[in-house]
Amino acid sequence: xxxxxxxxxxxxxxxxxxxxxxxxxxxxxxxxxxxxxxxxxxxxxxxxxxxxxxxxxxxxxxxxxxxxxxxxxxxxxxxxxxxxxxxxxxxxxxxxxxxxxxxxxxxxxxxxxxxxxxxxxxxxxxxxxxxxxxxxxxxxxxxxxxxxxxxxxxxxxxxxxxxxxxxxxxxxxxxxxxxxxxxxxxxxxxxxxxxxxxxxxxxxxxxxxxxxxxxxxxxxxxxxxxxxxxxxxxxxxxxxxxxxxxxxxxxxxxxxxxxxxxxxxxxxxxxxxxxxxxxxxxxxxxxxxxxxxxxxxxxxxxxxxxxxxxxxxxxxxxxxxxxxxxxx
Amino acid sequence: xxxxxxxxxxxxxxxxxxxxxxxxxxxxxxxxxxxxxxxxxxxxxxxxxxxxxxxxxxxxxxxxxxxxxxxxxxxxxxxxxxxxxxxxxxxxxxxxxxxxxxxxxxxxxxxxxxxxxxxxxxxxxxxxxxxxxxxxxxxxxxxxxxxxxxxxxxxxxxxxxxxxxxxxxxxxxxxxxxxxxxxxxxxxxxxxxxxxxxxxxxxxxxxxxxxxxxxxxxxxxxxxxxxxxxxxxxxxxxxxxxxxxxxxxxxxxxxxxxxxxxxxxxxxxxxxxxxxxxxxxxxxxxxxxxxxxxxxxxxxxxxxxxxxxxxxxxxxxxxxxxxxxxxxxxxxxxxxxxxxxxxxxxxxxxxxxxxxxxxxxxxxxxxxxxxxxxxxxxxxxxxxxxxxxxxxxxxxxxxxxxxxxxxxxxxxxxxxxxxxxxxxxxxxxxxxxxxxxxxxxxxxxxxxxxxxxxxxxxxxxxxxxxxxxxxxxxxxxxxxxxxxxxxxxxxxxxxxxxxxxxxxxxxxxxxxxxxxxxxxxxxxxxxxxxxxxxxxxxxxxxxxxxxxxxxxx
Ligand code: HEM
Ligand SMILES: [Cu+2]
Ligand SMILES: [Cu+2]
Numbered sequence: 001x002x003x004x005x006x007x008x009x010x011x012x013x014x015x016x017x018x019x020x021x022x023x024x025x026x027x028x029x030x031x032x033x034x035x036x037x038x039x040x041x042x043x044x045x046x047x048x049x050x051x052x053x054x055x056x057x058x059x060x061x062x063x064x065x066x067x068x069x070x071x072x073x074x075x076x077x078x079x080x081x082x083x084x085x086x087x088x089x090x091x092x093x094x095x096x097x098x099x100x101x102x103x104x105x106x107x108x109x110x111x112x113x114x115x116x117x118x119x120x121x122x123x124x125x126x127x128x129x130x131x132x133x134x135x136x137x138x139x140x141x142x143x144x145x146x147x148x149x150x151x152x153x154x155x156x157x158x159x160x161x162x163x164x165x166x167x168x169x170x171x172x173x174x175x176x177x178x179x180x181x182x183x184x185x186x187x188x189x190x191x192x193x194x195x196x197x198x199x200x201x202x203x204x205x206x207x208x209x210x211x212x213x214x215x216x217x218x219x220x221x222x223x224x225x226x227x228x229x230x231x232x233x234x235x236x237x238x239x240x241x242x243x244x245x246x247x248x249x250x251x252x253x254x255x256x257x258x259x260x261x262x263x264x265x266x267x268x269x270x271x272x273x274x275x276x277x278x279x280x281x282x283x284x285x286x287x288x289x290x291x292x293x294x295x296x297x298x299x300x301x302x303x304x305x306x307x308x309x310x311x312x313x314x315x316x317x318x319x320x321x322x323x324x325x326x327x328x
Numbered sequence: 329x330x331x332x333x334x335x336x337x338x339x340x341x342x343x344x345x346x347x348x349x350x351x352x353x354x355x356x357x358x359x360x361x362x363x364x365x366x367x368x369x370x371x372x373x374x375x376x377x378x379x380x381x382x383x384x385x386x387x388x389x390x391x392x393x394x395x396x397x398x399x400x401x402x403x404x405x406x407x408x409x410x411x412x413x414x415x416x417x418x419x420x421x422x423x424x425x426x427x428x429x430x431x432x433x434x435x436x437x438x439x440x441x442x443x444x445x446x447x448x449x450x451x452x453x454x455x456x457x458x459x460x461x462x463x464x465x466x467x468x469x470x471x472x473x474x475x476x477x478x479x480x481x482x483x484x485x486x487x488x489x490x491x492x493x494x495x496x497x498x499x500x501x502x503x504x505x506x507x508x509x510x511x512x513x514x515x516x517x518x519x520x521x522x523x524x525x526x527x528x529x530x531x532x533x534x535x536x537x538x539x540x541x542x543x544x545x546x547x548x549x550x551x552x553x554x555x556x557x558x559x560x561x562x563x564x565x566x567x568x569x570x571x572x573x574x575x576x577x578x579x580x581x582x583x584x585x586x587x588x589x590x591x592x593x594x595x596x597x598x599x600x601x602x603x604x605x606x607x608x609x610x611x612x613x614x615x616x617x618x619x620x621x622x623x624x625x626x627x628x629x630x631x632x633x634x635x636x637x638x639x640x641x642x643x644x645x646x647x648x649x650x651x652x653x654x655x656x657x658x659x660x661x662x663x664x665x666x667x668x669x670x671x672x673x674x675x676x677x678x679x680x681x682x683x684x685x686x687x688x689x690x691x692x693x694x695x696x697x698x699x700x701x702x703x704x705x706x707x708x709x710x711x712x713x714x715x716x717x718x719x720x721x722x723x724x725x726x727x728x729x730x731x732x733x734x735x736x737x738x739x740x741x742x743x744x745x746x747x748x749x750x751x752x753x754x755x756x757x758x759x760x761x762x763x764x765x766x767x768x769x770x771x772x773x774x775x776x777x778x779x780x781x782x783x784x785x786x787x788x789x790x791x792x793x794x795x796x797x798x799x800x801x802x803x804x805x806x807x808x809x810x811x812x813x814x815x816x817x818x819x820x821x822x823x824x825x826x827x828x829x830x831x832x833x834x835x836x837x838x839x840x841x842x843x844x845x846x847x848x849x850x851x852x853x854x855x856x857x858x859x860x861x862x863x864x865x866x867x868x869x870x871x872x873x874x875x876x877x878x879x880x881x
Contacts, residue, residue, distance in 0.1 A: 029772070048698065062662050070601070081603070081857055093656065098652050222703050228564075256780040
């Protein structure tokens with residue numbers, strides 16, 4: 001077999017390694033990372049990009065080399081050498097992917113765990129009472145405002161009682177084609193997500209009609225909103241900014257238009273926003289109790305009183321109406 | 329009509345063109361029927377893709393309405409999977425398996441014909457659904473959306489998927505039985521061509537998983553028309569259960585779509601590199617390993633829906649493991665190329681193009697197996713880029729490689745290599761231009777299945793659309809080539825590539841009974857360079873040249 005001399009192999013190996021290491025860190029493919037968790041996920045991605053670049057260069061290089069070096073010369077009707085296999089080589093190239101995959105699995109597991117993915121409260125499939133009690137115990141009196149759900153909490157994030165700072169709880173409801181954010185703490189209901197940086201945010205995600213998915217690319221987080229399954233997503237932002245919230249699950253014709261904004265604000269800015277948007281009655285509890293029951297009303301009815309303050313434009317509302325009409 | 333085989337004049341009994349429109353039980357006819365049908369659907373599914381890409385050239389939904397976009401998207405996905413790639417795999421299997429194992433026909437010829445004749449109605453029905461409002465819920469048809477977005481379109485979708493699903497189950501029964509029971513005496517499992525191994529793995533997978541899809545769809549259909557609530561949350565049903573059932577089939581379906589073409593590649597590369605396949609057993613067993621692992625990874629499509637944490641971790645590990653047998657295959661094919669005498673004809677170019685682009689799909693596949701990363705890219709264009717590299721860069725390129733490789737056998741005519749190379753060049757460039765930018769789009773924040781997108785993504789989308797047009801253009805040299813070669817092409821010898829598998833021991837195209845006399849296993853399927861005296865002796869070459877003369881009319 002024609003294996004290039006050792007020194008050349010070595011040089012090629014070093015060059016490939018250097019290119020992979022450099023590209024793995026400098027691909028610039030990800031948007032801004034707005035949280036520590038997002039940076040961890042970027043860490044995995046960079047690691048995978050490094051390995052993938054290396055394997056890519058190696059295999060494509062071999063292919064290119066073969067095509068050039070081992071091309072059949074015109075008139076040559078002979079066969080190549082009858083090499084049927086090479087046990088050490090085959091063991092080597094079985095072992096290498098196995099090791100890579102093992103490292104990657106462990107690394108991913110670690111990151112997933114530190115994101116709170118294996119937190120027993122957040123990620124377990126439990127009856128809602130358990131979690132409701134735990135949350136009550138942790139000092140949440142806002143459970144009243146949550147719509148009754150059969151099951152609870154499949155998502156990511158550390159459970160509320162684990163964090164030192166009490167999270168900002170936001171109930172997120174996806175309907176065709178809008179997100180509704182209600183803030184039990186202040187009684188605000190809005191079409192925008194506002195949260196202070198440096199304080200955990202707990203999204204309680206539910207769906208009114210079909211499956212939607214909350215995706216905030218800058219946080220690298222996504223969670224489906226499935227009718228009948230509540231989900232929780234806990235995160236903390238570190239970088240103030242305006243980030244899109246995108247619906248990532250096909251939910252109908254205007255799925256592409258289903259967007260909202262997430263404003264990660266400094267605590268001062270956040271307080272200003274709360275003050276400006278707090279309902280006139282002042283008391284969060286009262287408003288929470290007056291919340292219309294989404295289970296009884298249609299989405300259009302449910303949405304109508306809030307259409308103004310939510311900033312949902314008339315076009316979006318018309319769509320919602322049109323769709324509810326279609327669905328009948 | 330002549331029934332006698334007239335060896336001396338080279339005038340062999342041929343099929344009439346009308347036979348291809350009948351309930352013919354000849355596996356070769358059925359193979360061609362599958363192949364031609366699947367290509368018709370490829371052109372239809374491809375034109376839907378062009379319409380989608382045209383829409384996506386600009387951020388606004390201005391070319392088609394968002395409803396129509398979703399219909400095109402749903403039909404594109406469904407057609408490409410169930411009416412192009414899967415039937416094309418069945419086409420090769422039908423045509424080649426009996427020839428490769430020296431059998432006269434499949435084990436159950438009538439069942440075979442039934443299996444084929446379920447496919448065209450399935451496809452026609454699906455396309456006819458435009459008249460009542462085509463389905464819009466994507467090829468996954470997740471409830472509750474599929475339950476509220478147009479009842480009849482959805483019902484037709486279910487019906488046609490059930491038809492083609494039944495077809496592939498019947499086909500699989502036939503392939504398994506034929507491979508296990510009908511080999512000529514001397515051929516044990518380990519001297520069987522690797523394509524047969526690949527079909528054995530594929531068929532077992534079909535038999536285990538497709539019935540589950542059928543069950544899911546029948547329940548969905550009850551929800552749709554009988555008002556039950558298996559999956560309908562308003563009546564207490566659980567949409568996540570549907571997802572489990574659906575992906576229990578549809579993840580293995582990905583391997584059903586790629587394994588036969590792994591088989592094709594294992595046939596093409598040794599012949600045109602003039603070397604034995606590197607690691608025969610490794611390739612054979614890795615197919616089985618892939619189909620076993622393929623059955624226990626389905627929930628990686630559901631990392632962002634209701635899946636408990638530990639389950640996500642389990643599915644992450646099993647999914648990543650698939651990289652090992654897949655890696656073994658890729659390295660073995662590279663090992664086969666290494667040191668060979670590579671003939672860069674169209675078949676080989678497509679095979680190498682397959683290796684180059686399937687690698688991309690494989691690498692991004694390991695990435696999306698990582699749960700934390702997949703949470704970011706799930707349902708984005710990153711995934712769209714990934715699976716098109718697997719399906720187009722993988723299955724489809726290998727399919728074309730197979731078409732160029734066996735065209736002489738199937739038609740008795742050689743293809744025009746220049747047109748073939750042009751086809752390859754355009755398709756390979758177009759493919760990368762179309763699907764590479766999608767990865768970046770997804771990472772940056774473009775979600776999939778949308779007709780309207782954020783203007784910041786326009787640049788990359790225009791590149792992608794340009795690539796899609798190039799892909800459309802690339803099919804012209806192919807179609808012209810096929811028509812021209814059929815009509816005026818040079819006559820093909822029995823064995824123009826000097827290959828060693830049995831299908832090349834009979835006439836091109838084979839006679840109705842496949843072989844004039846029972847074929848003999850005179851070498852292993854890939855024993856190139858081993859017994860070079862017999863294979864490359866002047867005598868053999870002279871014999872072959874004589875045949876070319878005899879068969880040319
Ligand atoms: C002509 C080349 C092709 C182009 C330009 C193309 C383009 C597209 C586009 C733009 C989408 C929509 C992605 C989304 O919004 O989620 C799509 C979806 C899809 N394509 Fe292709 N595609 C091509 C070939 C293929 C092939 C060869 C296959 C399979 C064999 C395939 C299978 C699929 C599937 C399964 C979907 C998903 C549909 C769904 O989400 O329901 N495509 N394609
Ligand atoms: Cu949505
Ligand atoms: Cu959506």
